[in-house]
Amino acid sequence: xxxxxxxxxxxxxxxxxxxxxxxxxxxxxxxxxxxxxxxxxxxxxxxxxxxxxxxxxxxxxxxxxxxxxxxxxxxxxxxxxxxxxxxxxxxxxxxxxxxxxxxxxxxxxxxxxxxxxxxxxxxxxxxxxxxxxxxxxxxxxxxxxxxxxxxxxxxxxxxxxxxxxxxxxxxxxxxxxxxxxxxxxxxxxxxxxxxxxxxxxxxxxxxxxxxxxxxxxxxxxxxxxxxxxxxxxxxxxxxxxxxxxxxxxxxxxxxxxxxxxxxxxxxxxxxxxxxxxxxxxxxxxxxxxxxxxxxxxxxxxxxxxxxxxxxxxxxxxxxxxxxxxxxxxxxxxxxxxxxxxxxxxxxxxxxxxxxxxxxxxxxxxxxxxxxxxxxxxxxxxxxxxxxxxxxxxxxxxxxxxxxxxxxxxxxxxx
Numbered sequence: 001x002x003x004x005x006x007x008x009x010x011x012x013x014x015x016x017x018x019x020x021x022x023x024x025x026x027x028x029x030x031x032x033x034x035x036x037x038x039x040x041x042x043x044x045x046x047x048x049x050x051x052x053x054x055x056x057x058x059x060x061x062x063x064x065x066x067x068x069x070x071x072x073x074x075x076x077x078x079x080x081x082x083x084x085x086x087x088x089x090x091x092x093x094x095x096x097x098x099x100x101x102x103x104x105x106x107x108x109x110x111x112x113x114x115x116x117x118x119x120x121x122x123x124x125x126x127x128x129x130x131x132x133x134x135x136x137x138x139x140x141x142x143x144x145x146x147x148x149x150x151x152x153x154x155x156x157x158x159x160x161x162x163x164x165x166x167x168x169x170x171x172x173x174x175x176x177x178x179x180x181x182x183x184x185x186x187x188x189x190x191x192x193x194x195x196x197x198x199x200x201x202x203x204x205x206x207x208x209x210x211x212x213x214x215x216x217x218x219x220x221x222x223x224x225x226x227x228x229x230x231x232x233x234x235x236x237x238x239x240x241x242x243x244x245x246x247x248x249x250x251x252x253x254x255x256x257x258x259x260x261x262x263x264x265x266x267x268x269x270x271x272x273x274x275x276x277x278x279x280x281x282x283x284x285x286x287x288x289x290x291x292x293x294x295x296x297x298x299x300x301x302x303x304x305x306x307x308x309x310x311x312x313x314x315x316x317x318x319x320x321x322x323x324x325x326x327x328x329x330x331x332x333x334x335x336x337x338x339x340x341x342x343x344x345x346x347x348x349x350x351x352x353x354x355x356x357x358x359x360x361x362x363x364x365x366x367x368x369x370x371x372x373x374x375x376x377x378x379x380x381x382x383x384x385x386x387x388x389x390x391x392x393x394x395x396x397x398x399x400x401x402x403x404x405x406x407x408x409x410x411x412x413x414x
């Protein structure tokens with residue numbers, strides 16, 4: 001496979017955009033939106049790339065060799081191109097763990113799949129229709145009609161109207177940010193959102209503009225763990241399921257997940273630097289949605305009676321005592337890279353989700369303008385509060401790696 005060529009901003013013109021929106025069955029004529037003020041995204045050590053080269057699992061030789069082309073992006077591409085794809089794939093498979101959703105099964109390495117090439121960090125959409133989205137979604141989550149109905153709630157529908165106007169008519173970017181309960185959460189939330197926005201009869205504004213899945217898929221971007229490339233669902237590669245409604249960017253998790261897989265930290269950094277370059281280019285076009293489960297790692301759940309110290313620290317941080325019989329849910333910290341993406345988009349649609357059959361919940365907040373990193377943390381605190389209110393489970397967002405989170409992780413591992 002030829003690697004995706006390095007692109008400049010000028011290469012990605014508005015002519016590459018999807019079809020214009022439709023008004024009552026015909027193309028709606030729109031003037032080209034003026035470019036809104038946006039914070040430019042720059043290559044930084046993002047959350048998935050915030051890994052020290054000196055990690056214990058980097059190998060005796062200090063990790064993979066570093067190239068020196070003079071361009072950090074080209075160096076990252078060259079490093080990924082030089083690695084053995086099968087060895088890399090096996091290391092990525094190690095990111096999967098027990099407890100990941102049962103619908104996902106191991107996918108054998110296939111050289112003919114573009115996303116099994118180490119240099120592939122973005123997978124473009126192959127849009128289908130809402131029937132196909134519902135087929136996959138119902139198979140993965142039998143209560144998907146309930147999830148879809150939440151996005152069709154009149155209050156939520158108005159918030160999606162605002163997203164449509166910002167993205168399609170104003171050329172603004174919107175980050176859709178959720179908590180990270182299950183690995184398939186973001187795919188199901190994204191699928192339900194796309195379905196609700198593109199369903200037959202769904203119109204925007206008094207002129208009755210409509211969009212179809214292929215219109216939205218060109219603007220809908222999902223950030224997922226590269227581990228997903230090693231999984232299949234319903235005997236179909238999981239990436240091809242995601243392609244029916246969105247463009248997918250592939251990130252390598254940092255810290256605990258990455259260390260468990262024994263993945264070379266230099267390769268993790270290279271993947272994420274190249275991915276951020278591609279994502280930067282995509283968002284620089286404007287009129288994009290970026291969906292992500294923003295927490296640094298999957299939400300942790302633990303029964304409070306398991307560790308007495310957790311109760312004391314919870315009381316100190318929350319100012320209230322959790323119920324002894326309750327399960328507590330812990331949203332792990334945002335890292336700088338995620339916050340930079342949220343700030344670069346400027347607008348955030350926060351969503352609290354729980355697909356646990358015992359505590360199903362989906363709460364969609366108002367579109368919110370974020371201006372500083374503290375705003376991003378406050379978004380996650382809103383999500384934690386909304387999750388707690390909707391599920392009845394005490395839920396806490398950790399702004400940083402604190403003692404309570406360390407205790408919770410220790411309990412989960414035992």
